[in-house]
Amino acid sequence: MNAPDRTPRTLRLHPTDNVLVALDPIDAGRPLDGGLVAAARVPKGHKIAAAAIPEGAPVVKFGQIIGFATADIVPGAHVHVHNVGVRDFERHAEAGEAAERVSTLPPATFEGFRRADGKVGTRNYIGILTSVNCSATVAKYIAQAVERSGILEEYDNVDGVVSLVHGNGCGMAGRGEGYDLIERTQWGYASHPNFAGVLLVGLGCEVFQIPRLKERYGIVEGDHFRSFTIQDTGGTRRSIEAGVGVVREMLPRANAVRRETVPASALVVGMQCGGSDGYSGITANPALGYAADLLAAQGGTAILSETPEIYGAEHLLAARAETPEIAEKLMERIRWWEEYTARNGGEMDNNPSPGNKAGGLTTILEKSLGAAAKGGTSPLRGVYEYAEPIDTDGFVFMDSPGYDPVSATGQIASGANLIAFTTGRGSAFGAKPVPSMKLATNSDLYARMTEDMDVNCGDVLDGVPLEEKGRQIFEKMLAVASGEHTRSEDLGYGDAEFVPWHVGAVM
Amino acid sequence: MNAPDRTPRTLRLHPTDNVLVALDPIDAGRPLDGGLVAAARVPKGHKIAAAAIPEGAPVVKFGQIIGFATADIVPGAHVHVHNVGVRDFERHAEAGEAAERVSTLPPATFEGFRRADGKVGTRNYIGILTSVNCSATVAKYIAQAVERSGILEEYDNVDGVVSLVHGNGCGMAGRGEGYDLIERTQWGYASHPNFAGVLLVGLGCEVFQIPRLKERYGIVEGDHFRSFTIQDTGGTRRSIEAGVGVVREMLPRANAVRRETVPASALVVGMQCGGSDGYSGITANPALGYAADLLAAQGGTAILSETPEIYGAEHLLAARAETPEIAEKLMERIRWWEEYTARNGGEMDNNPSPGNKAGGLTTILEKSLGAAAKGGTSPLRGVYEYAEPIDTDGFVFMDSPGYDPVSATGQIASGANLIAFTTGRGSAFGAKPVPSMKLATNSDLYARMTEDMDVNCGDVLDGVPLEEKGRQIFEKMLAVASGEHTRSEDLGYGDAEFVPWHVGAVM
């Protein structure tokens, strides 16, 4: 439907690519920018050869091999399943050989809350956590009672009191990976720099035992961490009263902290993708990847996750690992996932669906690279299990499901103090205590759900360079980290999105 | 520590038992009620022989075989692991041969809400359900906005507007048992007689698709059921507005229903046990079992669940089945559980722990019968999968984990309009839209958490006969079903305890 007098738009995602993405449908014979002429009809979203690709030569998109020509491909040809295939190639490239984008930005800063342990918060909450679903209602009423009391008006520097409840903590094995996951997640939240203080409420007889958590992490109760159980405290009403008392004690100290200027290296950004569409891999994800490269260059931390969605491109991520040990840890996680899905009667399968193929995705590499594009091109400096504390600067990977609330919960437990979330279909996700900025992959979505979106990346299709969009996202990260509200914060999201990964039988 | 001049108390749980339970520690040589003399020291909670039990003869407690004498046991002897063992015996007793207690109560009634489909509600709520965690916050704000608007004051017959949110609905396989479980649970709630109307809110792109649910159950949107997605509606704020509008439309019709006198046969009681202690199996559980027998005799439905907790006594339950098909369905579920725990790296194990043994539990049969005692002694008239609609009167079994919120969620989805929950350590559980009455197993707990407990069964230890306690529980069931508030309702429980069973990988 493009006007006959307008040149159909194409997008080159990386300087070394030998294919372009058609942003408009292209008729055979149409001249394109750069002297190229379409040799065949190319649907919107599909690939067109930017140069001759001889049979057997790699097809390069995102600066990465997405497959190999199965026939000689002429410049301007439609590049898809009819002339591209995947074959075994040496994907175990030497760890760390992939290039790093060099940032040209001067040192950046933001205004954060520096905590006693050296970590930096982007928000200043008091949290009410629960060891088990059986204490969820008490936790909710503690937070609600404090909010309704009006006392928070005296404490301007406190962003709020939030209860984070969940469905786990009992009816589970008392040891093993399922227990460890919950324990890491709980402690990751309890020790998160966005909390000035945390109260952990239990029932008492649950499998997840607060004394075990305290022993495991050497936790001493004090200004930052308090706990009790409903059974010890004598029931619901007394527990709510006790909890309100604990929060009242924590508030003056929580309110005394002030934002101060800190380097961007203190920023730890969890990257998320939810409700992907055909634009995710060509607009918001690579733009976010550019921002992640800028962040990594500043000594900040950028966390890629959602293991099932990068499945098929893991060798390319591993090739970016700084050490063979990091590469091996990633491959070990992939094997774990193959076993996890198999034991649950499924299988890892990220192959392009018929719908993906109709939209122009040709190979599993191309599809997975579209998701991995959020990670940019910096060296991979660490691989972490779900909710494991992240102690490395730069680009890292934290294993998680692709399911947004579960993945973001793990990233926050691992130390993320900001979430950057791309969405094509339109997710309204928000978390607490960590702000989540949402990046629309297309302008239609942005127009339809403007109130839920922080950045429109759809204008990349109108010619805004990915680098410029990436810088814009990076600047927005610094602003949000400094206290600027995201849309999901203004809408009040974050009390219902704490969803720890549950692995294992419910008994 | 009993005064030397007071006869130590003992408890006979069933007329045919050949052992008594010591309610006080008993010294060797102490005379007991009924002419018995203790032949050895018997700790509190342990068993004492009420008659001679020759080697090889069955040891009978709860009216059931809990093991066999491994030596000749004299009257007054301590009966425990030193003289009792389990051996293979014909536990596949003829289905249906077990006795049924005959109720002597006249026909009972309660005041319930009769719905158009013939089902009877015990409460009258409007529900906001969610297809996925991604719509949880919108659902919460719809309920909150309606509550805060004050409009509910005009609708006295409506108990409230409740949002039931959860962590599932995406990052899961789109078919198979995990999907089926969620789908049954959602529809069980959406069609529950305690809801006058239900709004189901989705995000749009999630695995759990509302159109599939509607097709599966032939649902037509109307006064009782409405749905929309956030993506179709254009974001968070518009979705909350739309949801409030739907609730406002539903309220007048919801308010028009009136309680009317209905037979006790319309009562469907889910039985639960949480935070068990050494008294559960001898006070609250058998008292509840007596109430369940009274209910079954009236044509009501009593649902036993918590499969892992009755493991080891399944043959005795199967022996009570009315037909071989019902018995086989129970054994099939047991085999499924063995496979489910094995695939998750665990095993079914309900054997008495060292702590159980110190408390007086001798065999797996005895332990499991203590949990199954909630089910009374009526014939087993049906076995259902989790959240499967229950269409049978009398005593039935619904498969579920032992974890309270997950099990109760399944029972409510199956049609339970009342939950009866025994607890020894002290659970504060409450659900919506269904009232949960809590039965304390001991008077210490009742004193410590009186505000959370509805019935004290601890006085069975002081001589209140189990039959009398059972009648008291049954009367309380009718009162609560008629609108009398439970403690957990007064405390405001039930918004955070909707926890559908998640089976399978999170992806």
Ligand SMILES: [Ca+2]
């Ligand atoms: Ca709140």
Ligand SMILES: [Ca+2]
């Ligand atoms: Ca850093």
Ligand SMILES: [Ca+2]
């Ligand atoms: Ca995702």
Ligand SMILES: [Ca+2]
């Ligand atoms: Ca009935």
Ligand SMILES: [Ca+2]
């Ligand atoms: Ca239980």
